[in-house]
Amino acid sequence: MYHLVYISDRNQGHARDMEQFVNNASNFNEEHNVTGALWFSDTEFIHLMEGDTGDLETVYNYVTNSASHNNVELVCIEECGRRFFGDWSMASFGDNTHSGMIAQQFGTSRCFQPRKLPPDRLINLIYFLEEERKRSAENAIC
Ligand SMILES: Cc1cc2nc3c(=O)[nH]c(=O)nc-3n(C[C@H](O)[C@H](O)[C@H](O)COP(=O)(O)O)c2cc1C
Numbered sequence: 001m002y003h004l005v006y007i008s009d010r011n012q013g014h015a016r017d018m019e020q021f022v023n024n025a026s027n028f029n030e031e032h033n034v035t036g037a038l039w040f041s042d043t044e045f046i047h048l049m050e051g052d053t054g055d056l057e058t059v060y061n062y063v064t065n066s067a068s069h070n071n072v073e074l075v076c077i078e079e080c081g082r083r084f085f086g087d088w089s090m091a092s093f094g095d096n097t098h099s100g101m102i103a104q105q106f107g108t109s110r111c112f113q114p115r116k117l118p119p120d121r122l123i124n125l126i127y128f129l130e131e132e133r134k135r136s137a138e139n140a141i142c
Pocket of ligand 1: 008021024025026028029038045047059062063065066067068069090
């Protein structure tokens with residue numbers, strides 16, 4: 001099992017309905033047994049994908065051709081042992097999800113600049129968001 005992380009700049013001239021966007025992507029990922037999560041702000045995307053190398057390559061090649069972003073930078077592809085997003089073909093976190101906490105814990109200066117973070121910090125950030133999501137879902141049940 002491998003995970004792949006990339007960062008890209010949101011194409012400002014290409015406004016998308018993010019919910020529909022994520023749904024479309026999820027279907028394709030499911031066909032390729034790829035799971036993961038996408039974080040987005042008004043200006044950037046961070047995407048962590050999990051799967052076998054061939055499947056990751058297929059989805060990544062598809063994604064890089066999207067007109068919705070540019071300056072796609074492959075951050076890392078490495079063995080990860082197991083899936084962290086077993087249930088999610090594409091979880092998504094908008095910028096306002098825990099934005100204060102993100103800036104505090106992962107910011108390199110007063111603002112959050114994901115391109116300045118090393119790969120392990122980006123992975124921790126995505127995992128952190130998922131842990132927070134699970135925690136708030138559990139609290140909602142109690
Ligand atoms: C940041 C980003 C992440 C994406 N992730 C996926 C993905 O995981 N799976 C997928 O099938 N498509 C993914 N896509 C592609 C979109 O779902 C969509 O098919 C694509 O954006 C085509 O339309 P567009 O060229 O108008 O953007 C991604 C696109 C972007 C910009």
